[in-house]
Ligand code: FES
């Protein structure tokens with residue numbers, strides 16, 4: 001349970017709030033690299049309750065600007081993309097990829113250009129994603145996760161939007177206890193061997209162990225079967241919105257990143273990668289199930305459908321637990337069911353330990369951010385080395401030692 005103030009602190013991302021300032025200190029995955037064509041139409045992007053426009057010049061360089069033209073506020077999404085610049089069609093003010101104004105046809109003195117500041121933002125591309133730094137001053141070290149070293153052949157980022165506050169989406173990612181329930185249609189299906197999800201079936205009371213890490217949290221959830229083996233899932237959480245989710249495959253992985261678009265809308269990334277073979281040949285079954293083809297918003301046609309198409313007849317007939325087709329949309333339906341949850345009225349149990357720790361971690365980082373202290377600990381974080389895990393282990397195994405060893409091996413497999 002949170003106080004009303006704490007709930008607001010963690011959910012209100014509007015400009016001027018502590019959460020907004022904290023998020024602006026991060027590298028944020030904004031859109032797919034492929035969504036920007038050289039010389040093509042600029043793309044509108046909303047992040048943290050503010051409006052931006054992204055474009056790619058003919059030279060391939062990506063630019064990320066405030067949407068409103070600094071002259072009289074017209075949308076630069078209407079602009080001309082030529083000569084590696086975005087040019088406002090109203091009076092022709094022209095901006096390069098860094099957001100610097102380089103031409104003002106309406107002014108005799110072109111020196112006025114230099115007075116226009118703060119229009120553009122730093123951009124990085126990695127893992128077939130355009131990342132942006134929306135904060136002031138120098139950006140922090142880039143979150144160079146292993147997949148950001150891969151191109152589109154081995155890494156497939158899929159973006160989607162849902163109409164829920166970011167925290168709800170995030171909490172679901174750390175909530176191992178729901179996997180065997182909400183996703184029972186998948187976890188109980190023995191024909192779907194991928195990712196080891198079936199191993200949670202019939203055990204909805206995992207034992208959590210949470211460790212603080214410079215980048216966020218490591219969450220172990222252990223399910224005992226009464227036999228000789230236990231089932232361990234390890235999730236690596238990188239504050240504020242990234243979770244590496246365990247699979248049984250050492251060289252293929254996936255990560256989910258939640259980004260607040262505004263207070264009641266989230267951008268949720270599913271990034272899949274495989275170092276050995278083209279990722280399109282090894283997507284997990286749940287990745288495409290029920291989703292639209294577009295990787296720029298694979299949830300588009302499902303949004304606004306009542307309860308994500310929940311099928312009451314299938315529920316009654318015992319054919320489906322949730323009635324909602326697709327693991328991803330089961331999560332979305334739950335998150336969207338109340339746009340901003342009132343956390344002053346919850347009853348958190350032992351199954352919610354990870355949620356409690358997650359909130360505490362975020363509140364502490366927001367506090368550090370507000371105090372002007374290091375809220376990222378990027379210098380101490382080896383982002384590239386992060387891997388999640390799902391494995392059967394002999395009972396009495398030291399989960400920490402086991403996980404560290406596994407991660408070392410996964411790292412080696414990656415660099416090979
Ligand atoms: S509003 Fe953009 S140039 Fe005038």
Ligand SMILES: [Fe+2]
Pocket residue numbers: 172178179182183327331
């Ligand atoms: Fe889920």
